[in-house]
Amino acid sequence: MSLQKKLLILGGDARYLEAIRLLANKGVDITLMGYDQLQFQQKNVKIVNPEYFSYSHLDGVLLPVGGTDLEGKVEATYSDKTIHLTKEMLIQTPEHCSVYTGAANKYLEKLTNQTNRKLTKIFQSEDIAIRNSIPTAEGALHVAIEKTDTTIHDAKVMIIGFGRVGMTLARLFSAVGATVQVTVRNKTAAAKAYEMGLQHVWISDLQKKIKDIDICLNTVPAPVLNKQVIANLKKDCVIIDLASAPGGTDFAFAKKQNIKAIHALGLPGKTAPKTAGKIIGEAMYELLDDKINS
Known part of the structure; x- marks a missing residue:
């Protein structure tokens, strides 16, 4: 150069x-x-x-x-x-x-x-995206620690989206003792979750599988955390949405339900x-x- x-x-x-x-x-x-x-x-x-x-x-x-x-x-x-x-x-x-x-x-x-x-x-680029997922995941853990009043250890965590960021999130939150579930859309992703020692949930079953979750981490830039799903969350559940704007959460409905929802954009630049x-x-x-x- x-x-x-x-x-x-x-x-x-x-x-x-x-x-x-x-x-x-x-x-x-x-x-x-x-x-x-x-x-x-x-x-x-x-x-x-x-x-x-x-x-x-x-x-x-x-x-x-x-x-x-x-x-x-x-x-x-x-x-x-x-x-x-x-x-x-x-x-x-x-x-x-x-x-x-x-x-x-x-x-x-x-x-x-x-x-x-x-x-x-x-x-x-796959290699760049994977490398950038590391500070993203560490930032998400930082937000989770700040916004919850219990330890991450033993918390029930749902990670929506099992791509580059989702996998890194799953590894990190599992490493600090959380019980992690990840959403999957196909058998290959389900097999990958199994190989990593993770519980998997079919995305189509999210609404009924999310009832006892303490922390919900979204990586999908689509309206996955809609009114029907949010209505099934515990009132003390914390949503951390990492998806690019406008995110995948109905933030207005979450607020109406008194559920804490954070749109955590640009975490690598902050943490x-x-x-x-x-x-x-x-x-x-x-x-x-x-x-x-x-």
């Missing part, structure tokens, strides 16, 4: 400070928007004003892990200014410029389609920003390196 590789980082949280440090040390030329409250010592890192910046030389645009909102606004922890990704910005970039994000909504997908720019979700930032930085370096060699 040479200094010729030019990356614009548009907004971001504490994770991105480590990602910036790592990428700068590897020689990437980094431009920042949404960091006007900070200063950086590396010569190949500069903070610019969106109004006076030329986008014509960029090889990539890195957005916050959460992407944009439905109007193009991005999270910018280190700025009081509102930062947007717009069509006017992207059409100024070279045709080979890619947009990198953690999550993408309809706005971002439409914008990249309209401007014919490649959109890459950095956590779609382990340095580790999570290193994961993002290394992933971005590989992606930019692949562009050179492709």
Whole structure:
């Protein structure tokens, strides 16, 4: 990677400070928007004003892990200014410029389609997603400890979704002594749960199997914790929803039922920003390196 590789980082949280440090040390030329409250010592890192910046030389645009909102606004922890990704910005970039994000909504997908720019979700890579599941799971355990008034040891835990994050959650909560059940949709997932020494519940049976659960952890970005399921929960059950917005929980109904429900977004950035930032930085370096060699 040479200094010729030019990356614009548009907004971001504490994770991105480590990602910036790592990428700068590897020689990437980094431009920042949404960091006007900070200063950086590396010569190949500069903070610019969106109004006076030329986008014509960029090889990539890195957005916050959460992407944009439905109007193009991005999270910018280190700025009081509102930062947007717009069509006017992207059409100024070279045709080979890619947009990198953690999550993408309809706005971002439409914008990249309209401007014919490649959109890459950095956590779609299996190895990156698995590595990122570790700080996510540790963050979820931290939330569970804070929001419950009993030990996690001996608690009855239901994990909805048995993908990358679900498996890591299951291992971690089992390791600290919880009785863990996981939801499955097929025989392969059921066999994997069995191999891990876990109890499994068919997702179609969730409503009747959730009655005695103390902690419910959701990883599915679909309305799985609906009114019918929530109505069967114990009143002292705690829901921790890790799914991307809008989550998989009917939060309004949970509140009406006096059931504690937390939408715990961005946990890696809150509980382990340095580790999570290193994961993002290394992933971005590989992606930019692949562009050179492709």
